[in-house]
Amino acid sequence: MTEHGSGDGLELSSLQDLYQQVILDHxxxxxxxGPLEGATHSITLNNPxxxxxxxxxLRLDGDRITDIHFEGKGCSISQASASxxxxxxxxxxxxxAIGIMDTFTRMxxxxxxxxxDTELGDLRALVGVSKFPVRVKCALLAWNCLxxxxxxxxxxx
Amino acid sequence: xDTPDSTAVAAxxxxxxxxxxxxxxxxLGRLVHGHPLVYLDNAASxxxxxxxxxxVDSYYKEIHANVHRGAHELSIRATEAxxxxxxxxxxxxxxxxxxxxxxxxxxxxxINLVAETWxxxxxxxxxxxxxxxxxxxxxxxxxxxxxxxxxxTVRYVDVAPDGTLVMEDYDRLLSNRxxxxxxxxxxxxxGVVNPVAEIVRKAHDAGALCLVDxxxxxxxxxxxxxxxxxxxxxxxxxxxxxxxxxxxxxxxxRLLDHMPPWQGGGEMISEVTLEGFHTAPVPHKFEAGTPNIxxxxxxxxxxxYLQRIGFDAIHRWEAELTAYALDALAAVDGLEIFGPxxxxxxxxxxxxxxxxxxxxxxxxxxxxxxxxxxxHCNQPLMEHLGVDATARASLYFYNTRSEIDxxxxxxGLAARLFGVA
Numbered sequence: 118m119t120e121h122g123s124g125d126g127l128e129l130s131s132l133q134d135l136y137q138q139v140i141l142d143h144x145x146x147x148x149x150x151g152p153l154e155g156a157t158h159s160i161t162l163n164n165p166x167x168x169x170x171x172x173x174x175l176r177l178d179g180d181r182i183t184d185i186h187f188e189g190k191g192c193s194i195s196q197a198s199a200s201x202x203x204x205x206x207x208x209x210x211x212x213x214a215i216g217i218m219d220t221f222t223r224m225x226x227x228x229x230x231x232x233x234d235t236e237l238g239d240l241r242a243l244v245g246v247s248k249f250p251v252r253v254k255c256a257l258l259a260w261n262c263l264x265x266x267x268x269x270x271x272x273x274x
Numbered sequence: 275x276d277t278p279d280s281t282a283v284a285a286x287x288x289x290x291x292x293x294x295x296x297x298x299x300x301x302l303g304r305l306v307h308g309h310p311l312v313y314l315d316n317a318a319s320x321x322x323x324x325x326x327x328x329x330v331d332s333y334y335k336e337i338h339a340n341v342h343r344g345a346h347e348l349s350i351r352a353t354e355a356x357x358x359x360x361x362x363x364x365x366x367x368x369x370x371x372x373x374x375x376x377x378x379x380x381x382x383x384x385i386n387l388v389a390e391t392w393x394x395x396x397x398x399x400x401x402x403x404x405x406x407x408x409x410x411x412x413x414x415x416x417x418x419x420x421x422x423x424x425x426x427t428v429r430y431v432d433v434a435p436d437g438t439l440v441m442e443d444y445d446r447l448l449s450n451r452x453x454x455x456x457x458x459x460x461x462x463x464x465g466v467v468n469p470v471a472e473i474v475r476k477a478h479d480a481g482a483l484c485l486v487d488x489x490x491x492x493x494x495x496x497x498x499x500x501x502x503x504x505x506x507x508x509x510x511x512x513x514x515x516x517x518x519x520x521x522x523x524x525x526x527x528r529l530l531d532h533m534p535p536w537q538g539g540g541e542m543i544s545e546v547t548l549e550g551f552h553t554a555p556v557p558h559k560f561e562a563g564t565p566n567i568x569x570x571x572x573x574x575x576x577x578x579y580l581q582r583i584g585f586d587a588i589h590r591w592e593a594e595l596t597a598y599a600l601d602a603l604a605a606v607d608g609l610e611i612f613g614p615x616x617x618x619x620x621x622x623x624x625x626x627x628x629x630x631x632x633x634x635x636x637x638x639x640x641x642x643x644x645x646x647x648x649x650h651c652n653q654p655l656m657e658h659l660g661v662d663a664t665a666r667a668s669l670y671f672y673n674t675r676s677e678i679d680x681x682x683x684x685x686g687l688a689a690r691l692f693g694v695a
Contacts, residue, residue, distance in 0.1 A: 128307050128640035129687075135636070136691045145628065167632050168649045168656075168663050190662045192632035193692075249636060 134245030135252075136193065143239065144193035149203030153186035158266045164258055169195040173262035180210050187262075192255050194246060199259035201239040211267045218260050218268075225253045290587040295672050298323040298579075302672060309642030312677045317462055317490060317621045317668030318646055319512050322576075326515055329575035330568045340564055342541060356567050359574035360557070363522050366577045367507065368498040374530065376523040376557040377570050381489040382412040384508035384523035385456070387560060388485055389416035391533040392506075393454070399425035402451045404482070406431040406439055406468075407658050408461045411651040413487040417456060426453070433658055437464035437613035444473065452482040459491035463652045463666065464613030465596075465621035467491070474503045483529070489513060493670065494592060494619045496585040499524055511569065515576035520569030523560075530556040537562040588671040595669055596620035599678045603667075606685055608694060612659060620669030623650070626685060627694040631663040634688055641684040643677075 153159075153174035161172040169191025176184040185206050187199040206214050221240050223231035227247040235241075246256045265271060296302050299321050304311050313321060333355065339348035341356045357372070364372040378384045393416075397403070403417045407430045414428075421428045429452075432443040439457075448455070455477040460467050470486055477484040485506040488497060493514035499507050506529070510521040525533075535542055535553045539562035545552045553559045580588070599622060603609055608627040626634060631647035638645055646666045649656045656662060667681060688694075 132637055132640055132687075132691055136633070141692060166648065168653070169632075170662075192630040194633070252632075252636060255632065 131245065131248050135249060137242045137245065139239055139242040140193060140197045143197035143200040147187075147196060147200040149184075149186045149207070150188065150200065151186055152188070153184055156184075156186070160262050160265050162258060162262050162265070164191070164195070164254055167191065167255070169255060169258055171195065171199050171259045171262055173199070173259055173266070175263075175266060177211075177267075180212065182206050182209055182211065182214060187259060189259075191258070192252075194243065194252055194255040195258045198240070198243060198256045201243075202259050202263070205238045205240065206263075214263065215268060218263060221260065222257065225256055290583065290591055290671075292591070292672070292674060295583065296674075298325065299672055300324060300327075306642035306644070307640050309680075312641075312643040312680045314667040314669065314673065314677065314681060315644045315646050316493070316670040316673075317513070317650075317666065319518065320493060320515050320670055321672070322515055322517070322572075323579055325579045326517065326572045326575045330517060330572045333568050333571045338567070341567055342558070352567055356565065356570050359570040362574035362577050363570075364524070366497070366581070367492075367522075367524055368500045369524055370500075371527065373556050374524055374527050376525070376530070376560045377565055377573075378508075378521050378523050378560075379519050379566070380510040380512065380521035381487060381508045384506075384521055385413050385485065385487065386416045387523055387536050388506050388508075388525070388533075389420045391536050391560075392483075392529065393417070393420040394424070395534050397421060397424035397426040397453060400451060401426040401453045402449070403428050404431065404444075404447055404452050404455045404477075405429070406444075406457055407433045408437070408439070408464065408466070408652070408655050409456070409458055410462050410487065410489070411653070412489075413456055413458060413485075414654070427451075430654070431457075433655065437461065437466045437659075438617075439466075439468055439473075441469070441472075444476065448476060448480045448482070450481060452477070452480055454483045454485060456485040456487065458487040458489075460488075460494070460619055460621070461613070461655075462490045462621065463623050463650045463655055463664070465490075465618040465623075465668075466613055467617050467619060470502050470504065478503070490619065490621065494585075495589065505529055511573040511576060515579060516573040517569045520566045520573045522573070527556065530560075533560075535559050535562075539563045541565070583671070591671050592620050592669060595673060595675065595678070596622070598675055599667065599669065599681075602678050602682050606682060608689075609685070612661075612664060620673075621666065622668070623664040623666045625661060625664055626688065627692065629688055629692050629694065631665040633692070634665045634685075637688040637691060638681070638684045641680065641687065643681050643684045645681075 156174040157177045158175040163170040171189040174186045185203045220231045220234050232244045246252050301321050337351040339352045341353040360375050361372040364375040417428050429447050432440040434440050474484040483505040486504045488507050488509035492509040505526050507524040512518040542559050542562040543551045544554045610625050612623040635647035648663050
């Protein structure tokens with residue numbers, strides 16, 4: 118019979134990059150999770166293939182995001198990304214938020230310059246996702262919610 | 275005791291030699307991320323043996339032409355091969371005649387065909403279609419669609435915490451309003467084997483017809499539609515070694531004869547005028563357009579291959595392997611298996627600590643271990659079980675104990691990465 122090796126070379130380091138401690142920490146102790154009093158915007162998106170769900174809630178004061186919460190279920194990547202987003206975007210303007218989203222998206226598609234941008238904060242821990250293209254949609258689910266609500270194509274913008 | 279890794283296990287009249295079996299499947303020799311492929315996603319689709327690949331290949335190289343049309347040599351040969359394939363599949367499941375087997379794209383299309391023809395013709399306001407809470411979306415949505423149009427109601431038999439059908443609930447829901455019971459033979463998420471013969475008998479006693487979704491059963495057991503007593507049996511080729519895009523609907527001839535046609539076009543007619551058309555006899559009435567000729571030929575070859583190995587030998591091997599897998603997984607601390615431990619096939623859904631199924635699938639994949647993660651087109655059942663996703667390892671007769679060991683070893687890697695004690 119074939120011997121199934123347990124030696125993990127490259128793939129182990131890729132996996133360790135993918136599942137950094139800070140990601141697991143956000144997954145297990147999500148920030149800004151739960152209902153948001155006085156939300157001005159909310160939207161629920163799911164990924165029908167995996168069943169991941171994010172319900173993103175914003176409170177906007179003019180162009181500023183005064184608070185941001187989420188509810189959801191799904192994999193560590195989708196949930197950690199939502200948690201990190203909330204921590205990072207509270208108090209920022211929509212313009213800043215969309216800029217961060219663009220940088221984050223570029224990082225997920227392998228852009229090294231984007232990955233070095235300290236503006237991304239904890240989100241930089243998700244850099245390992247770029248080596249797992251099928252998981253990019255997990256990392257972007259919460260951001261797709263944001264874009265639907267306040268992105269350039271959003272109704273009323 | 276024989277182990278699934280020993281060679282040439284004597285199995286009644288047929289000998290089951292796992293190394294020889296594996297050598298028949300070229301893909302099983304490949305590496306994935308530097309590791310030998312451990313393919314445990316068979317409930318989604320099986321791999322293909324050389325015999326099937328070669329049958330499709332030689333069809334295209336030697337006799338391809340359109341069927342039932344030309345009078346030339348190739349068309350005649352292709353038609354013969356296509357109709358012979360139908361006879362092989364029909365004979366395999368105990369059909370009274372080859373004309374009772376309609377070639378379709380797969381189980382989904384087979385069920386849609388019945389819903390859109392029999393269902394559209396026979397369901398009316400106040401009627402009920404009785405399903406179960408464990409049905410795959412493909413045996414659920416078509417009935418919701420047709421019932422919605424007809425004003426009929428869809429009802430669902432409850433599933434017990436261990437994943438088995440609550441037969442008392444079935445008895446309670448079955449009534450003179452029930453026109454059709456549609457039930458899966460084997461659950462695609464929990465591997466449960468349902469008591470189909472009993473379900474059919476009770477449906478008939480209530481004056482209802484019974485359709486059986488055989489997608490997860492036909493790959494693992496000898497199907498005998500006469501013994502089951504059902505009215506329709508739907509199954510896919512690609513889960514039982516055949517190419518994708520081919521499957522079969524078996525139906526009682528008297529029912530098929532009286533069902534309206536579904537899609538219109540060539541092949542399904544006997545005569546067309548500007549005023550109208552007359553349909554061809556079954557099964558061609560339901561096969562509009564050029565059919566999947568190569569798929570049907572591959573399907574028949576897959577059936578022949580399974581018959582050569584023998585379902586007795588397949589069942590013995592899979593039962594032992596499933597028991598080994600259930601034991602090995604149950605021994606992993608923090609791992610929860612869904613579904614019963616007996617009366618099941620090797621479709622094993624589980625969750626492991628707080629590691630989400632998609633994260634598990636990604637990690638296992640890096641070790642070459644292919645499993646499925648998600649809701650398995652089974653959302654109502656997942657909700658019933660109180661989970662949003664499970665990991666699913668599904669076995670076939672070409673899997674081995676050492677592959678189960680590789681699965682368990684890769685779960686250890688997931689535990690390390692996630693810091694699960």
